[in-house]
Amino acid sequence: MKMSELLQRSGVPLATVKYYLREGLLAPGESTGATTAIYGEEHVRRLALIRALTEVVGLPLASVRTILGLIDEPEPDRFRTLGRAIEVLPPAVEADPGADYPRARAALAEIGQLYDPGYAAVAQLERGLAAAESVGMPMGTERLHGYARHVMAIAEIDLAQLPGDDTSRAVEYSVLGTAVYEPILAAMRRLAHQDLAHRMLGPAAGERD
Amino acid sequence: MKMSELLQRSGVPLATVKYYLREGLLAPGESTGATTAIYGEEHVRRLALIRALTEVVGLPLASVRTILGLIDEPEPDRFRTLGRAIEVLPPAVEADPGADYPRARAALAEIGQLYDPGYAAVAQLERGLAAAESVGMPMGTERLHGYARHVMAIAEIDLAQLPGDDTSRAVEYSVLGTAVYEPILAAMRRLAHQDLAHRMLGPAAGERD
DNA sequence: CCCGATTGGATAGTTGTACTATCTAAGGTA
DNA sequence: TACCTTAGATAGTACAACTATCCAATCGGG
Numbered sequence A, B: 001m002k003m004s005e006l007l008q009r010s011g012v013p014l015a016t017v018k019y020y021l022r023e024g025l026l027a028p029g030e031s032t033g034a035t036t037a038i039y040g041e042e043h044v045r046r047l048a049l050i051r052a053l054t055e056v057v058g059l060p061l062a063s064v065r066t067i068l069g070l071i072d073e074p075e076p077d078r079f080r081t082l083g084r085a086i087e088v089l090p091p092a093v094e095a096d097p098g099a100d101y102p103r104a105r106a107a108l109a110e111i112g113q114l115y116d117p118g119y120a121a122v123a124q125l126e127r128g129l130a131a132a133e134s135v136g137m138p139m140g141t142e143r144l145h146g147y148a149r150h151v152m153a154i155a156e157i158d159l160a161q162l163p164g165d166d167t168s169r170a171v172e173y174s175v176l177g178t179a180v181y182e183p184i185l186a187a188m189r190r191l192a193h194q195d196l197a198h199r200m201l202g203p204a205a206g207e208r209d
Numbered sequence C: 001c002c003c004g005a006t007t008g009g010a011t012a013g014t015t016g017t018a019c020t021a022t023c024t025a026a027g028g029t030a
Numbered sequence D: 001t002a003c004c005t006t007a008g009a010t011a012g013t014a015c016a017a018c019t020a021t022c023c024a025a026t027c028g029g030g
Helices: A003-011 A016-024 A041-056 A061-072 A078-088 A103-108 A120-134 A141-162 A167-201 A201-206 B002-009 B012-021 B041-056 B063-074 B078-088 B100-109 B120-134 B141-160 B167-201 B205-209
Strands: none
Touching: A003 A016, A003 A041, A016 A041, A041 B120, A061 A078, A061 A141, A061 A167, A061 B205, A078 A120, A078 A167, A078 B167, A103 A120, A103 A141, A120 A201, A120 B041, A120 B167, A141 A167, A141 B141, A141 B167, A167 B078, A167 B120, A167 B141, A167 B167, B002 B041, B012 B041, B041 B063, B041 B100, B041 B167, B063 B078, B063 B167, B078 B120, B078 B167, B100 B120, B100 B141
C-alpha cells in the first residue's frame, strides 16, 4: 500500500508517521522511486503497537524504542530480555543488583518467593511498598498474602498461554502480555470494586452518602 | 517546623516546593511574619503524597491536583467521587455515558458484572481490550474468566479494609488504594511470572535459551 | 544591635518530549 | 500537461515540570 493508505489504515497523521520514520521506530517502506514507497501489513501493525504502548500503557517513546528493539532482536537469554523490557515499564525503576530492597525482600520471604535484587520488578515492588508506607497506607501481612495468592493464579493463566517453541514469539508475547494486559487488569480491578460496592451496599448505594 | 526543615524532611528541593505552593498543590504554611511561616506534619505528608502520585503512579500534576481536590473536598456521592478520581488515573480515558463500549460490554456480560458506560473504568477496559486486539493478542474467554475470578477476590480484600464510617477517609482510602496498590500488584504479577518460569523451567532456566 | 543567612514572593529561563508545519524537488497520475 | 502525492530535510510549536535569580524583609546568633 502507499503512504496515503497507511495513514488511513492506521489513523496516524502524516507528520507523525514521518517522525516515527525519522526516529527509527518504523521501518521505511520499500522504495519504488524517489517519491514513492510501498508499505505492508507489518507497518500497520507496528504503528498500532507504537500507539498502544504510548497511549494505553503510557510509555515515553524512548521506552517504546527499547521494547521494539527487544522484540526485533531479543537477547539469547529470554529471562534477561523480559527483565530488560520490564525495566522500562512504568513505574520505571532501574534495578541495582548490589542494592538492598528491604521491604520487597521481607514481602517476598513472607510469601515464599524468590528475591533477586537484580530484577527490575523487585525494585519496583520496593518503591511501591515504600510509597504506600509514606502515604500512610502500609501493606499489611494479610493483604500481602491475599494478593500473592491471586496474583500467582493470574500469572499461571498468563504462562499457560506462552508459546514454548519460538523464542522470538515468546519474547513478544511476554513483553506485550506484561505491558498490554496490565491496564486491562487495572480496569477490571476498578470495575470489581464498583461491582462489589454495589452488591454490598445495595442497589441504591450509588445515590447514597 | 520551618521551611529548611520541611525541605530536609521531605527531600524535595526548595524551588520545587515553591512551585507546588504557587500551583496550589501544597497549602501555605502559617505565616509568622513577612519572611517566615511554620509548616506541620500535614505538609510533609502532602509532599510525600504528591511525590508518590507523580513518581510512582506517574500522574501529571494536573491529575494530582484533581485527586488532591477530591480528597480535600469529596463530593457527597462517594461513588461519583471515586469515579472522578479513577478518570484521571492512567490510562486516562474520559467516560462518555452516551457512548457504547462493545468489547467492555461483552466482557462484563460474559463475567456477569454491571455495565455502566458512564464509569471511567469501562472506557479504560474498552481501550485496553481494543489495544490488545490491535496488537494481535486479543483477550480470550478463558483468560477473561480466570482474570475476573481472581481480580474479584483481590477487590474483596481491598473492600474489606475500607473504613465505613467517615466518608472523607473512605474516599482517601479508595482513591489511594486504587492508585497506590496498582503498581504493587503490577510488580507482584511480574515477579510471579519470574517465579513460575523458574519453577516450570527448572533452576537453570535463567541461563537457558 | 549588627550582619550574614533564611525566607517569601515574583518572574524569567531551562529542559525534555512529542509532535506539527513548511519547504523543496521529484515523480506519479488523470 | 497540470495537479496531486510523496520523500526528505529542517524549523518551529506546545506543553509540562521544574529550576534559577532577584529583591526586600526579616530572623537570629554573637
